Amino acid sequence: MRPSHYSGPGRHSGxxxxxxxxxxLAGWLMAGMAAAAxxxxxxxxxxxxxxxxxxxVEAMAWDREGRILAxxxxxxxxxxxxxxxxxxxxxxxxxxxxxxxxxxxxNLGIALLRADLAGTADxxxxxxxxxxxxxxxxxxxxxxxxxxxxxxxxxxxxPTAADLDAAFPDRPVWLERVDGHxxxxxxxxxxxxxxxxxxxxxxxxxxxxxGATGKPTGVLVDTAMALVDAVVPPPDRSMRExxxxxxxxxxxxxxxxxxHDMGVSLADLELMRRFADQGLLKVRVRAYADGAGAAxxxxxAMGPYEHPGGRLSMRGVKFYVDGALGSxxxxxxxxxxxxxxxxxxxxxxxxxxxxxVQRARDCGLQPASHAIGDRGVRVVLDTYARxxxxxxxxxxxxxxxxxxxxxxREDMPRFGELQLIASMQPTHATSDMPWAGDRVGEARLQxxxxxxxxxxxxxxxxxxxxxxxxxxxxxxxxxxAVTRQDTHGQPPGGWRPQERLDLAEALKGFTxxxxxxxxxxxxxxxxxxxxxxxxxxLAADPFAIDPTDLPRLPILSTWLDGKPxxxxxxxx
Numbered sequence: 364m365r366p367s368h369y370s371g372p373g374r375h376s377g378x379x380x381x382x383x384x385x386x387x388l389a390g391w392l393m394a395g396m397a398a399a400a401x402x403x404x405x406x407x408x409x410x411x412x413x414x415x416x417x418x419x420v421e422a423m424a425w426d427r428e429g430r431i432l433a434x435x436x437x438x439x440x441x442x443x444x445x446x447x448x449x450x451x452x453x454x455x456x457x458x459x460x461x462x463x464x465x466x467x468x469x470n471l472g473i474a475l476l477r478a479d480l481a482g483t484a485d486x487x488x489x490x491x492x493x494x495x496x497x498x499x500x501x502x503x504x505x506x507x508x509x510x511x512x513x514x515x516x517x518x519x520x521x522p523t524a525a526d527l528d529a530a531f532p533d534r535p536v537w538l539e540r541v542d543g544h545x546x547x548x549x550x551x552x553x554x555x556x557x558x559x560x561x562x563x564x565x566x567x568x569x570x571x572x573x574g575a576t577g578k579p580t581g582v583l584v585d586t587a588m589a590l591v592d593a594v595v596p597p598p599d600r601s602m603r604e605x606x607x608x609x610x611x612x613x614x615x616x617x618x619x620x621x622x623h624d625m626g627v628s629l630a631d632l633e634l635m636r637r638f639a640d641q642g643l644l645k646v647r648v649r650a651y652a653d654g655a656g657a658a659x660x661x662x663x664a665m666g667p668y669e670h671p672g673g674r675l676s677m678r679g680v681k682f683y684v685d686g687a688l689g690s691x692x693x694x695x696x697x698x699x700x701x702x703x704x705x706x707x708x709x710x711x712x713x714x715x716x717x718x719x720v721q722r723a724r725d726c727g728l729q730p731a732s733h734a735i736g737d738r739g740v741r742v743v744l745d746t747y748a749r750x751x752x753x754x755x756x757x758x759x760x761x762x763x764x765x766x767x768x769x770x771x772r773e774d775m776p777r778f779g780e781l782q783l784i785a786s787m788q789p790t791h792a793t794s795d796m797p798w799a800g801d802r803v804g805e806a807r808l809q810x811x812x813x814x815x816x817x818x819x820x821x822x823x824x825x826x827x828x829x830x831x832x833x834x835x836x837x838x839x840x841x842x843x844a845v846t847r848q849d850t851h852g853q854p855p856g857g858w859r860p861q862e863r864l865d866l867a868e869a870l871k872g873f874t875x876x877x878x879x880x881x882x883x884x885x886x887x888x889x890x891x892x893x894x895x896x897x898x899x900x901l902a903a904d905p906f907a908i909d910p911t912d913l914p915r916l917p918i919l920s921t922w923l924d925g926k927p928x929x930x931x932x933x934x935x
Contacts (some may be wrong), residue, residue, distance in 0.1 A: 545585070845869050
């Protein structure tokens, strides 16, 4: 399960490639897909196949159905297919399609329709963005937004309802934190809940932050968010369709050919099915049901879902065990270093979690369990071990631990012993590094964001972003994985650099590793005969540029089943 090392020397000018390759691609598109030949042969400066032990090749051929027929020498492939349609990209590099191993498509789409608060430097900037967004809202409409992170503000403290009330005394305001594990409400939104939120009671698996008098401050964590969510007007059908369209377009434009969509409801699966029926699903979606609810029971009754077009499936279930580190909801084995007496939240009680995992196994479904803190991770490991029993070292279960951000060092070998998938998100490390040490202390950081340690133990890594918590752009994930630096190059040498991956390993996590995690490795994650022609065309070879240039490496086009789902604007 070790990655292949991609090869291919040389540099290429992104500007020159953009014009020349763009014209070739545009000409191919304008020729009309309806008249497409039975075989297409694409040649490029190099094609990194991702096949272990195989160097880069010059050309690739695929059939009308989008299945790869052959890879190798350009002249040989053209001789074998003399009537093939030709795509000549002499300065470009092709890589296997990038797969985000953990993301939230509908959340991204909804976020794109709401006020964007990501990257705000302080509460004043939040208010300014909200005022601008609210100008186009009808009177009385809820003002909704997402993306704030108090750790980025000078005081690094949670905000309050009072911070919003002066600007919005009457309009309800509800703002999700960047990780989706906390919400910030103004007083109008708190009143809309219709019940007294003061006192010392707490919802199971959640936390209402309160002041010295016992009154709610305006911040609700994890399951407590449901109190406000329940009174927010839900998006209508047209809004949900627009949200999905935007999310799919954003994913394809950033080189994604696949997404593991975590926590999908039956209603959202039905929406995706309609898109798949109409040929509108620009990304291959591996959906995971939203916990032990209606979607999981539907799968138990009818079996795992597979759309006949191959672009949509639901074969697994996403469970929540704990919260997030940034909102101090991740469950820890010992107190938070910056909040003595608090150890986070178990969103699902261990007994209920084990029953749900057992039910998933009985139904032939793959569990994928959110666990961020070391206690949350241990609950998952203990539960998986009990439910799998003697089958832990047999079979092909590939049960998943999502995030696995802080792991007790003694628990790391258990990932390999139980043959689990570590589904991790590199940009979480570079987003969290300014404050993660404050949360857990230096000793626990030894097992935090520990990609290299797990890789060295033979654990399969499925890499992703958790968008919209982080950016949808996988280039940022590749960059974070190989540098452990932010986009400003900080800190010098990288944060805890001993846990870096090299580019071949990181790329494998976004291709073969993610495909393997979804039982798709026999047709996705590599460019090989019999596999689907899912690939990305880049303006330069990622292995021939400085890693600091990865976030800006131009994506010329994204292809799914041998057809383009995105082409760089201006190249047509």
